[in-house]
Amino acid sequence: MEQPRGPKPADRPGFRDGARKSSPPAPADVDVVVEEYGEEEEEEPPRSATAKQEEANAALGAEGSRPFTVRELLGEIKEDVEAAEADGEGNGTVSADVEGSLTSQESMQQFSSHHDVAMDLINSVTGVDDDGRSRQRILSFAGKRYVNAIERNPDDPDAYYNWALVLQESADNVEPNSGSYKDTLLEEACKKYAEATRLCPTLYDAYYNWAIAIADRAKMRGRTKEAEDLWKQAILNYEKAVQLNWNSPQALNNWGLGLQELSAIVPAREKQTIIKTAISKFRVAIQLQFDFHRAIYNLGTVLYGLAEDTMRSGRPDVSTNDLYSQSAIYVAAAHALKPNYSVYRSALRLVRSMLPLPYLKVGYLTAPPESHAIAPHSDWERSQFVLNHEGLQQVDGSDQPLSQLPGHMDRVRKLTRIAVADIISVAASADLTLPPGAGLCIDTIHGARFLVADSWEALDSWLDALCLVYTIFARGKSDVLAGIITG
Incomplete structure (x- = not known):
């Protein structure tokens, strides 16, 4: 197979379906005000002082x-x-x-x-x-x-x-x-x-x-x-x-x-080792400023490069699909925040198919019964959750989203659903009353909701995705994100 030309500095995003591989453009430097992207909504701060x-x-x-x-x-x-x-x-x-x-x-x-x-x-x-x-x-x-x-x-x-x-x-x-x-x-x-x-x-x-x-x-x-x-x-x-x-x-x-x-x-x-350290720096930058689209995009490119390297090395302990999907989430979020940037738009075309469409993120969380938030650990259930521009919702054992299930209106009262408009804050939780795992607290206008991720690494992924969706909503760009994931 023809080897694709690699991106700079990380190697090659592409498609997992066997299509010809391509690469997103080079990462966006914050210290350079890029003018060729089209209309700017705001000017980058000068590089010489915070x-x-x-x-x-x-x-x-x-x-x-x-x-x-x-x-x-x-x-x-x-x-x-x-x-x-x-x-x-x-x-x-x-x-x-x-x-x-x-x-x-x-x-x-x-x-x-x-x-x-x-x-x-x-x-x-x-x-x-x-x-x-x-x-x-x-x-x-x-x-x-x-x-x-x-x-x-x-x-x-x-x-x-x-x-x-x-x-x-x-x-x-x-x-x-x-x-x-x-x-x-x-x-x-x-x-x-x-x-x-x-x-x-x-x-x-x-x-x-x-x-x-x-x-x-x-x-x-x-x-x-x-x-x-x-x-x-x-x-x-x-x-x-x-x-x-x-x-x-x-x-x-x-x-x-x-x-x-x-x-x-x-x-x-x-x-x-160096790539993983770079990921941690981008992630902390985003956590300090969740609308920092350059860092969001750069994290997407470095994750893609890591996925490509992992696939070539054939490591059985790492899921390249998960890495590709995570990469696509950050690229999609950067584009939603800055839809006029041609670099982000081009990269999105390359990675959009890696998203779990029509959702931004799909994964597993452990949740209490909807009607009993402080239930005993034995009553908590690990199940699939889906996240889109509207919010986070639990999926029942049939692995179908609520909107596609017969009689789903009767199930809404039983399965967890958190609308993005109701979210006040999202944070890791070390509450000792939670079941084993990485605790997640989503504070909403209706009160705090607790969930548990399988690992702290999985929790980081959920935290970033939830915060990015909320930031996009708060910036009035939910319709752009909806267009990305629903097409």
Whole structure:
């Protein structure tokens, strides 16, 4: 059989029915605002600071030398540039007075060779269009400001951090075919981030953006030993960023992406462990922000890759069907949250048949009698449950959903049914009164409902699916999910 071309970084989604295998597109990086997907309902947050830190700074009235986001940096510097150009009589040049106020010629001559190299680099970036050139002029202007700040105070971590941001953003403006030049800019940015974190070891944003810069350098090197070393460095920096700010789904998502990329380079014996770690990072990112569609989609792609690897290895202890089905759930959820994204739409076409249609998820849970929630353990029954856009419902021994059973209206009172609109929260439960297994508590407007999954791994799958369905409902996208699973 012809071997399909693999996705990046995980290998090949496809169909289990013997059709030709295809692969979903590459995972979605949170640190890159993707513009080719179509209409955007909202803009991704800037990669240089978390909302939590921005809110804290606003609440404290923080000013002065605090780290800027890229958007703030460019906005402030743009005003200075426009004022400077006005003083230069509109000829696009910076007046001598303003230039001198930022950095005197004498001060420039005192720059170390390290600073000279970096300034020469960003001054050589021309951009690919008028907007790019304008943006780069602002970045060049900003670079002089932060170099001058470092000259005045070599122990200012924020100046190094902002200088690194300028270099990193300049690398984004480099012509696509100038790989080595872009890599040099990123390398200089990494040196500045390293110095910023040496001076301030708790600077979360520096570790986060440093990791992004290293990852960008690794991507230029393909699947080489040098790329492997760079991915390992990026992963360590993402880990440090998460240690400093555990409530950062973006850092966790990027950490997972780094692990996913690394898994494609390391020897096969190491791959499974790295992939499972990547899955855990994506899952935690989603649990922090259940509408984080990029992490949701990335989890779907990595699960698909794991299913493909498992199928090729012929491991009898793992169900590839379950892995394929789980992968399809996350891809479907990402598409439901962002139906205009062509990447998600294309991936869904490839994996939709792996869902237990017309449901999103089918599996087994142990439930008490519907009329007696605190019944003895002996009265609890393990049975099949189905989940769709409307809610979770129990299936009787005939393995048919309630709506397809004769006289099903009489059975509704006996079998568990939880409407998604009634859900308040979903969580694991360690209640000691529950039967053996992994406890699940679904709090509803009618009271708490308890169920038990076969294992903690199975419970994670149910928790994610229920929370995703509820999030899609809360975002007003249930009709999109209904269209996916009912066709």
